[in-house]
Amino acid sequence: MDLELVTIGTELLLGFTIDTNAADIARALASVGARVVRRTTVGDDRATIGDAVRDALSRTGFVIATGGLGPTRDDVTKKVVADLFGAPLELDEVYLEALRARFARLGRPMPAINRTQAEVPRGAAVLPNRWGTAPGLWLEGPLGTVVLLPGVPREMLGLLDHEILPRVRVRIGVDGAEGTVTASRTLRTTGIAESALAERIGGIEDRLTPATLAYLPGVDGVDLRLTVWNMAAGVADEALARGADVLRPALGIHLYGEGDADLAAVVLSVLRDQRRTLAVAESCTGGLLAGRLTAVPGSSDVFVGGVVAYANAVKTADLGVPADLLEAEGAVSEQTVRAMARGVAERYGTRAGIAVTGIAGPAGGTPEKPVGTVWMAAALDGRLETALRRFPGDREDVRRRSAQGALDLMRRMLVGVGRA
Numbered sequence: 001m002d003l004e005l006v007t008i009g010t011e012l013l014l015g016f017t018i019d020t021n022a023a024d025i026a027r028a029l030a031s032v033g034a035r036v037v038r039r040t041t042v043g044d045d046r047a048t049i050g051d052a053v054r055d056a057l058s059r060t061g062f063v064i065a066t067g068g069l070g071p072t073r074d075d076v077t078k079k080v081v082a083d084l085f086g087a088p089l090e091l092d093e094v095y096l097e098a099l100r101a102r103f104a105r106l107g108r109p110m111p112a113i114n115r116t117q118a119e120v121p122r123g124a125a126v127l128p129n130r131w132g133t134a135p136g137l138w139l140e141g142p143l144g145t146v147v148l149l150p151g152v153p154r155e156m157l158g159l160l161d162h163e164i165l166p167r168v169r170v171r172i173g174v175d176g177a178e179g180t181v182t183a184s185r186t187l188r189t190t191g192i193a194e195s196a197l198a199e200r201i202g203g204i205e206d207r208l209t210p211a212t213l214a215y216l217p218g219v220d221g222v223d224l225r226l227t228v229w230n231m232a233a234g235v236a237d238e239a240l241a242r243g244a245d246v247l248r249p250a251l252g253i254h255l256y257g258e259g260d261a262d263l264a265a266v267v268l269s270v271l272r273d274q275r276r277t278l279a280v281a282e283s284c285t286g287g288l289l290a291g292r293l294t295a296v297p298g299s300s301d302v303f304v305g306g307v308v309a310y311a312n313a314v315k316t317a318d319l320g321v322p323a324d325l326l327e328a329e330g331a332v333s334e335q336t337v338r339a340m341a342r343g344v345a346e347r348y349g350t351r352a353g354i355a356v357t358g359i360a361g362p363a364g365g366t367p368e369k370p371v372g373t374v375w376m377a378a379a380l381d382g383r384l385e386t387a388l389r390r391f392p393g394d395r396e397d398v399r400r401r402s403a404q405g406a407l408d409l410m411r412r413m414l415v416g417v418g419r420a
Contacts, residue, residue, distance in 0.1 A: 001033065001034040001035065001062070001168070001171065001172050002034075002035050002037045002060045002062070003029070003034060003035070003036060003037070003060050003062035003063065003064060004036065004037060004038045004039070004040065004056035004059065004060050004062070004063050004064075005022050005025060005026070005036055005038075005039045005040070005063070005064050005065070005066075006039075006040050006041075006042065006049075006052045006053055006056055006063055006064070006065040006066075007019050007021055007022050007039070007040070007041045007042075007065070007066050007067060007151075008041075008042055008043075008044065008049055008065060008066065008067035008068040008077050008151065009041075009043070009044060009067040009068065009151055010043035010044045010045075010074070012041050012043075012067075013041060013042075013043050019041060020153055021066045021067075021149075021151065021153055021156050022036075022039050022041075022066075024153070024156070024157060024160070025064060025066070025156075025160060026039070027184075028160055028161070028165060029165075029168065030181065030182035030183070030184075031181055031182075031183065032165055032168055032169050032172065032181065033172050033180040033181050033182065033230065034168050034172065035182060035230075037059075037060060038056065038059070038060075040052045040055075040056065044068060044074040044075070044076060046076050046079075046080050049065075049068065049076065049077055049080045049081075050080045050083070050084055053065060053080070053081060053084060053146060054084060054143070057143045057144040057146070060144075061143075061144035061145065062144055062145045063144070063145070063146045063147070064146075064147045064149065064164070065077060065081070065146065065147070065148050065149070066148075066149045066150065066151050066156055067150070067151030068151065069117070069134035069135075069137075069148060069149075069150045069151070070117075070134060070150070070151075071111075071113040071114045071115075071116050071117055071133070071134075072113070077148060078119070078121065078137065078148060081121065081139065081146050081148060082121035082122075082139075084143065084146075085121060085139055085141045085143065085146070086141075087121035087122040087123055087124065087139065087141070088121070088122055089119040089120065089121060089122075090119065090120060090121075090122050091115075091118055091119055091120075092118050092119070092120045092126060093118075095117075095118045095120070095126055095128075095135055096115065096118035098128070099114055099115075099117065099118055099133060102133065114133055117133050117134050117135070118135075120135075120137065121137065121139055123139065123140075123141075124137045124138060124139040125137070125138040125139075127159055127163040127164075128163075129150065129155055129158070129159060130158060130162075131152075131154055131155040131158040131159075132150055132152055132154075132155040134150040134155070136148060136149050136150070136159040136163055136164070138167065147164060149164070180230050180231060180232060180233075181230075181231065181232075181233050181236055182227065182228070182229050182230060182231075182236075183227070183228055183231070183233075183236040183237070183240060184225050184226060184227045184228075184240070185225070185226045185240040185241075185243070185244055185258065185259075186216075186223050186224065186225045186226075186258060186259055186260075187223070187224045187226075187244060187247055187248070187251065187255055187257075187258050188221060188223050188224075188255070188256055188257045188258065188259075188261050188263075189221050189222050189223070189224065189251055189254040189255050189256070190220060190221030190222075190254060190256055190263060190404055190405075190408050191221065191253075191254050191405065191408050192221075192222065192254040193222070194215050194217045194222050197215065197222055197224070197251075197254075198215065200250045200251070201213070201224075201247065201250050204246055204247075204250060207246050208226065208243045208246055208247070210228055210229075210231075210239055211226040211227060211228050211239055211240060211242075211243040212226070212227050212228075212229075213225070213226055213243075214227065219393070219397050219400045219401055219404075220263070220400065220401075220404045221254075221256075221404065224247060224251075226240050226243040226244065226247075228240060244258070253412060256408070256411060262292075262296065263292075263404060263407045263408060263411065264292040264293050264295065264296050264299075264407055265296045266411060267293075267407050267410050267411050267414070268293065268296055268298075268299055268302045268303065270411065270414045270415065271302045271352060271414065272301065272302050274414065276302070276350070276351040276352050276380075276381075277302055277303070277304050277348075277349075277350040277351060277352065278293070278302055278303050278304065278350055278352040278353070278354065278410075279303075279304045279305055279306055279344045279345055279347070279348035279350045279352075279353050279354075280293070280303075280306035280307075280344060280353070280354045280355070280356075280406075281306060281307050281309055281319055281340040281341060281343065281344035281353065281354070281355040281356075282306060282307070282308050282309065282355070282356050283308075283309055283310055283315070283331065283340075283356060283357035283358065284356060284357060284358040284359065284360045284374065284398070284399060284402055285356050285399050285402050285403050285406075286308055286310060286399070287306075287308050288399055288400070288402075288403045289306070289354065289356060289402075289403045289406055289407070290303075290305075290306045290308075292403055292407065304348045304349075304350050305348055306344065306348075307319060307344055307347070309321075309340065312326050312331055315331065315336070315339075315340060318343075318347070319339065319340050319343030319344055319347065320339065320342075320343040320346070320347075321336055321339040321340060321343060322339070325339060330369070331357055332357050332358055332359055332369055332373055332374075332375055333357075333375060334375055334377075334386050334388065336357055336375070337355045337356070337357050337375040337376060337377040337386060338355075338377050338384055338386060340355035340357065340377065341353045341354065341355035341377035341378065341379040341384060342379055342384065345379050351380065351381050352378070352379065352380050352381075352410065352414075353377075353378070353379040353380075354376070354377070354378055354379075354406050354407070354409070354410050355376065355377045355379075355406075356374065356375075356376045356377075356402050356403070356406045357374070357375050357376075358372075358373055358374030358375060358376075358389075358391075358398065358402055359371050359372065359373050359374070359398075360372075360395045360398040360399050360402075361394070361395050361398060362394070362395060370390070371398070372389075372390050372391040372392060372393070372398050373388070373389075373390055374388070374389045374390075374391055374398065374401075374402045374405070375387070375388055375389075376389070376402065376405055376406040376409055377409070378406070378409045378410040378413045380410075380413050380414070383413075385409060385412075385413050387405065387409050389401070389402070389405055391405075
């Protein structure tokens with residue numbers, strides 16, 4: 001089953017809002033065997049919306065559109081599609097009462113403007129929205145099928161899961177393709193460049209067939225996504241598992257997880273299994289490392305706390321870094337980061353400590369220590385590993401790469417693989 005997506009909203013074109021809806025819809029549809037063949041984004045303009053939906057219908061006969069279902073004047077999607085199908089808007093009294101009840105539960109009267117959200121194109125199926133006020137709509141006619149979903153991601157996802165995917169499964173079953181899926185599996189790496197990964201994998205890529213391989217580089221590392229197309233669900237799972245088995249040996253120490261695995265969660269899990277606790281000392285990351293750790297549910301049984309030692313005086317007073325060492329070697333040095341890692345572990349009585357110090361920029365670099373120079377250290381039961389990195393990117397990139405690199409240094413030390 002092929003279909004097209006039309007995402008609607010001037011804010012998407014201006015770049016003020018990232019279009020996550022299209023990605024979420026495409027992934028969900030692929031999981032049930034439907035394929036998105038084209039994606040179009042348009043602004044809140046009647047003519048442009050009409051052209052986009054009409055053209056998409058002419059190619060596939062099935063369109064899912066998000067956005068433009070709100071109560072304000074720029075929300076025109078429903079009216080445009082109703083005109084396209086020759087289906088006048090009619091008030092749905094049942095949905096209107098449901099809207100009023102929703103506002104009553106919130107303790108306030110329904111604004112008159114929301115009444116328009118209970119207007120439905122004649123013949124359309126109303127898809128109840130338990131997460132907001134704009135219902136989803138499923139409209140069929142001589143031109144094909146159009147599904148209208150709200151643009152608010154939480155509302156869209158709720159309707160997609162509970163209303164759209166079940167109907168799409170039925171439709172695909174009627175077409176004789178029941179049980180086929182497009183599925184993916186992701187292996188996550190860090191501490192290695194995309195080109196270096198390609199060199200490692202180049203000689204074995206043919207062995208991944210029928211899966212295809214995509215490289216997805218980002219600030220935190222490179223994800224490798226295996227995808228199989230239009231297969232029976234069980235066969236797809238087996239093909240992806242075989243492909244992952246082929247890749248893992250080539251990825252070596254750089255592989256830290258699969259799917260949506262988070263490196264901070266991986267580190268905390270290993271520490272928990274080894275009955276160790278952790279403290280962190282941060283300079284250039286300014287709390288980002290601690291933020292990564294505390295974002296993981298249940299981290300409190302492993303992560304004790306940390307120190308943001310931005311100024312040299314704090315490094316000395318709170319972490320015990322000797323003032324003469326700072327004077328002689330500087331804040332961004334191997335000697336300083338070693339003292340920071342040891343100091344924070346001693347201060348909090350933990351068996352593990354991580355420290356980061358560097359130059360995030362845009363100013364502060366020197367020929368010897370340019371912007372992006374970062375020292376990190378991991379202390380574990382009295383042992384200590386350090387690493388020097390020269391990270392590319394702007395200030396935020398350097399800070400994010402530093403936090404990821406420090407976590408990875410600790411991970412490698414915990415599993416006994418040492419430095420890269």
